[in-house]
Amino acid sequence: MSADPVPGSDPQTIAGVERLVHEPGRLAVLACLAVVSRADFLYVMRETGLSQGNLSSHLSKLEAAGYVAVEKTFVGKVPRTVLQLTEAGREALRTYRNRLVDALSRLPE
């Protein structure tokens, strides 16, 4: 027996959350960068628990979307990859949160 459809519910609302942000690993990266001004690769890797390869892959996608700025520098002779959430990234995170909260509130109990 199927449940009656909830008035106002719309599958597109749930599907409308941005998949780029919705992926758990990338969401963790964005959330981690949202609370700092800047951070390096090692810090983000430790905080998110992602593997080196996994994090690199996610950062490539986020950088391509313009959500994370990546700067390669050196500290003495040691390379450092510095990551910073862009304004577009902050806005994407904010939008994702609002849409998810809205979508979840429409789900049947």
Add this chain to the structure above:
Amino acid sequence: MTTATKTQPADSITDFRRRAYRHAVEDGAIDLVVGVYTLMVGVATQRRFFLALAVVYLMAMAIAWKPLHDRLTSLRTGYAELPLGAAPIPLLSAVLLAGLVPIGVVAVSTIATGALWNLAGWPTWAPVLAGAVLAWAFLDTARRSGVGRFRFLSAASVAVSVFFWLFAFGPGINPSDRLTLFFFVMAGLLLAAGGVAMARFVRTRPVTEEEAGDVR
């Protein structure tokens, strides 16, 4: 479809914020810097014209903290910058306030006698004012970072300030000395706590051989 990673469950923003603050204070560098500044403020309670330079010293300490912190953490737990206004400026500002508040109260209470900061007019409870300010600041840092030693420092601020209020010193210690000694003892505790935290941090967080990974 993305396979489940071996990461922990998704953390809230609050958790990330607390861990970022923890990253800023867990290495002990902030205790050392705040400890040195506490010593300076303690001296300034005796030589009050130094208080005029206290803001300059505060900025100097904040600037000195950054390279020390980076050197300790960047190759061990990574590099992260907190937004402006985060560690160590709130703690340094609290130390300055802890010096200014009792000095200001004493000024108000002694000016009526016609002799500003006259020793006979100093209230012996002046250290308690300083202790209350520091206790609040350390407790706030403990709450933000989850680092336990700041709760100890908060309790110590209260205990030490009450001690210097109530203990019956001999005639060699005048009322203004009680406030100065309070700052000196707190400076010693901060330096000791910072040293222990730093030694433990260095021992338990090995240096990574190279920067982990690269963005492809």
